[in-house]
Amino acid sequence: MVSDMQDLRLAGIMKKVCLTSRRTYIKVLVIVECVVAVLIAATAFKLWAMQPFHAQYDIIGNFATGADADTAAIRRDWPHRLVQPEWVSRTPDLWVNWIHAEIAVRSVVVGVGWLIVTGLLNHRYTKLSKETPLNPTPTAP
Numbered sequence: 001m002v003s004d005m006q007d008l009r010l011a012g013i014m015k016k017v018c019l020t021s022r023r024t025y026i027k028v029l030v031i032v033e034c035v036v037a038v039l040i041a042a043t044a045f046k047l048w049a050m051q052p053f054h055a056q057y058d059i060i061g062n063f064a065t066g067a068d069a070d071t072a073a074i075r076r077d078w079p080h081r082l083v084q085p086e087w088v089s090r091t092p093d094l095w096v097n098w099i100h101a102e103i104a105v106r107s108v109v110v111g112v113g114w115l116i117v118t119g120l121l122n123h124r125y126t127k128l129s130k131e132t133p134l135n136p137t138p139t140a141p
Contacts, residue, residue, distance in 0.1 A: 023129055030125040034118055041114040049106035052078070052099045070094040082106060 055077075071085040071094065082105045088097045 026125060026128050030121055033121050037114060037117045037121065041110055041117075044110045044113075045107060049103060049110050052102045052106075070098075074098055078102075082109070 074081070074085045074095070081102060083098060083101045085094060085098055088094060088101050090097075
């Protein structure tokens, strides 16, 4: 009888320890994954979203003036763009307005991607934290 009670206490303690260690492991894993997601988003913002801003200094001044020349330059130098030159105001300068619009849209794409990834990680964390431990302890008969 005493042995059965000790076994039940030991089983309860082991269940709590196993569940706590699993939850701690899941928390650490999700934190690491979120940090990696932040670093990837920051890198994507710096290298992809801000690319038109850094390239403007290399391109401005190399072409004839006018909206048609700017449109042709944008089409030639940026074959993969999210904002079409026709969608942007031509006053005061089409090139500068397009750069600002392209950076804004690319930043939104990076931000929405980051929100989706962190939301999925959070959903997975809440789902995993509600599950049973990896090695459930058997209950006494």
